[in-house]
Amino acid sequence: MEGFFEAIKGFFVSFGDKFSQxxxxxNRWQYLTNGLATTLIITVCAVILGFxxxxxxAVVRSTHDKTGKMKAGNFFAHIYxxxxxxxxxxxxxxxIYYVIFQSININKIFCAxxxxxxxxxxYVAEIVRSGIMSIDNGQxxxxxxxxxxxxxxxxxxILPQAFKNVLPALANEFIVLLKExxxxxxxxxxxxxxxxxxxQSQTYEAFMPLLAVAAIYLVMVVGLTRLVRLLERRLxxxxxx
Amino acid sequence: xxxxxxxxxxxGELAVLEDISETIKKGEKVVIIGPSGSGKSTFLRCLxxxxxxxxxxxxxxxxxxxxCHGKELDCLRRRMGMVFQHFNLFPHLTIRRNITLxxxxxxxxxxxxxxxxxxxxxxxxxxxxxxxxxxxxxxGGQKQRIAIARSLxxxxxxxxxxxxxxxxxxxxxxxxxxLMKQLxxxxxxxxxxxxxxxxxxxxxxxxxxxxxxxxxxxxxxxEFFKNPSNPRLKDFLSKVI
Numbered sequence: 001m002e003g004f005f006e007a008i009k010g011f012f013v014s015f016g017d018k019f020s021q022x023x024x025x026x027n028r029w030q031y032l033t034n035g036l037a038t039t040l041i042i043t044v045c046a047v048i049l050g051f052x053x054x055x056x057x058a059v060v061r062s063t064h065d066k067t068g069k070m071k072a073g074n075f076f077a078h079i080y081x082x083x084x085x086x087x088x089x090x091x092x093x094x095x096i097y098y099v100i101f102q103s104i105n106i107n108k109i110f111c112a113x114x115x116x117x118x119x120x121x122x123y124v125a126e127i128v129r130s131g132i133m134s135i136d137n138g139q140x141x142x143x144x145x146x147x148x149x150x151x152x153x154x155x156x157x158i159l160p161q162a163f164k165n166v167l168p169a170l171a172n173e174f175i176v177l178l179k180e181x182x183x184x185x186x187x188x189x190x191x192x193x194x195x196x197x198x199x200q201s202q203t204y205e206a207f208m209p210l211l212a213v214a215a216i217y218l219v220m221v222v223g224l225t226r227l228v229r230l231l232e233r234r235l236x237x238x239x240x241x
Numbered sequence: 242x243x244x245x246x247x248x249x250x251x252x253g254e255l256a257v258l259e260d261i262s263e264t265i266k267k268g269e270k271v272v273i274i275g276p277s278g279s280g281k282s283t284f285l286r287c288l289x290x291x292x293x294x295x296x297x298x299x300x301x302x303x304x305x306x307x308x309c310h311g312k313e314l315d316c317l318r319r320r321m322g323m324v325f326q327h328f329n330l331f332p333h334l335t336i337r338r339n340i341t342l343x344x345x346x347x348x349x350x351x352x353x354x355x356x357x358x359x360x361x362x363x364x365x366x367x368x369x370x371x372x373x374x375x376x377x378x379x380x381g382g383q384k385q386r387i388a389i390a391r392s393l394x395x396x397x398x399x400x401x402x403x404x405x406x407x408x409x410x411x412x413x414x415x416x417x418x419x420l421m422k423q424l425x426x427x428x429x430x431x432x433x434x435x436x437x438x439x440x441x442x443x444x445x446x447x448x449x450x451x452x453x454x455x456x457x458x459x460x461x462x463x464e465f466f467k468n469p470s471n472p473r474l475k476d477f478l479s480k481v482i
Contacts (some may be wrong), residue, residue: 062308139391141291142388144397147319149311156342160333238333238375 022208028199029176035195042112043178049117054124062132071074084122085101097187112184120177127169164235175221242267248297257283270283270431272441275451281434285401289321322392326404328384330376337372340394362390382413399430449473
C-alpha cells in the first residue's frame with residue numbers, strides 16, 4: 001500500500017517537473033501561444049476565402065444546372081473541383097509555395113491561407129450546392145413571380161435557406177480545415193503543431209508537448225462546435241410551430 | 242389586356258399546349274377547368290412566362306411579352322400577381338417580411354410605406370395579428386391568404402391563381418375562396434385554374450374547359466354548366482358535379 005501511494009506521488013512530482021521543463025523554462029509556452037496565433041490566423045482567413053470561393057462556385061454550378069446558363073463558368077468550376085478534390089491538400093500547399101511563388105519572396109502564411117482557402121472552397125462549393133438544390137423550386141418561382149430577378153431571389157430567398165440547411169456540413173468542413181492546417185509546418189510555418197515539435201526537440205520529451213497541442217486543438221474544435229450549435233438554434237426560430 | 246395567339250408549348254416530345262388563342266379583357270374573371278394533365282396550369286404559367294412558350298405570342302397591354310428578356314420580364318411580372326398551389330411563402334422570413342420583401346428590394350416603396358401596406362393588406366385578408374409570425378406557424382388557409390396579400394403588395398393589374406385551394410384541407414377552402422370573391426368584386430382581373438365548380442359558377446365571367454392541351458369549350462358560367470356541348474366536357478362535368 002505504501003508503495004502505491006509513493007508511486008502516485010512520484011508520478012505527480014515528475015509530472016510537475018516535466019510540465020515546468022517543457023512549458024515554463026525559457027518561456028517555452030510562448031512557442032505554443034505564438035503557434036496557436038498562427039494557426040488561428042491561417043484558419044480564419046482560409047475559412048473566409050473558402051467560404052467566398054465556395055459560394056461563388058456553388059451558385060455558378062447550380063445556376064447552370066437549373067437554367068443552362070453560365071456554361072463557361074460551370075466548365076471552369078468543374079475543373080477547379082476536379083483538380084482540388086483530386087489531389088492531396090499537402091501537395092497543393094507545396095505546389096503553391098515551391099512552384100507558383102518560388103521566384104517571389106512571399107509571406108509563407110499568405111501561401112498557406114491561399115492553399116487552404118482554395119482547397120476548402122472546393123468542398124464548401126459542393127456542400128452549398130447541395131443546399132441550393134434542396135430548396136424547392138417554388139421558392140425561386142415565387143420570387144420571380146414578384147418581379148425579383150434571379151440574383152435578388154438567389155441572395156435573399158434561396159441562399160439564406162440553403163445556408164441554414166447545410167450549416168452542420170459546413171461546420172464539419174471548418175473543423176477539418178482547422179486541423180488540416182497542422183501540415184503548414186511543411187513549408188516551415190511555426191503553427192501550433194510545429195510549436196510542439198520545437199519544444200520536443202529542445203526537451204527530448206514527446207508526451208507533454210504533444211498532449212498540450214492535442215488539448216488545444218480539442219478545445220478549439222469543441223468551442224467551434226458550440227458556436228455553430230448556437231447559430232443553428234438562432235436560425236431555427238422560424239421552424240417552431 | 243392579355244392576348245394569346247397560337248400558343249404552343251411542349252416539354253421535349255410531349256406536347257402540352259396546342260395552338261391556343263385567347264383574349265382576356267380587363268376586369269374579366271376567367272376560370273379554367275379541366276382534367277389533370279390537360280395543360281391548364283401550363284397555360285396559366287405561360288401568361289407570366291414562368292414557362293417559356295415553344296411558339297406563339299402573348300401580348301400584355303399591347304406589348305409582346307414572349308420577346309421580353311431580363312429586366313423587361315422582371316418589370317412585367319411585377320404587374321402580374323401569381324398565387325401557387327403550394328403557397329411558396331418564404332419560410333425563413335416573418336409574414337411582414339414576406340409581404341414587404343419585393344416592394345422594398347425593388348425600390349417601389351420605402352420600408353415604412355411597405356410596412357404600412359403590409360398592415361393594411363393583412364387586415365384585408367383577415368390576419369392582422371400575424372405580421373410577426375413565421376409561415377410555419379400558420380394553417381394552410383392562412384398561408385394562402387398571406388400569399389395573396391404578398392402578391393397584392395405589388396399592386397398587380399392581373400392575378401393568376403394556380404389551383405389555389407387544391408392543397409388545402411376542406412375546411413379551409415372557404416376562407417381562401419371568400420377572399421378571392423372579394424377581390425373579384427373589387428374589379429381585379431383574374432385568371433383562375435381550379436377544381437372548385439361552385440367558385441366558377443359564382444364568380445367567373447367566363448369558364449374555359451381545357452383537355453389535351455386545347456380549349457374545347459368556353460362560355461359564361463350559366464350556359465357552360467347548363468348546356469355543355471362538347472362530349473368531353475359533358476363527361477367531365479358528370480364526374481365532378
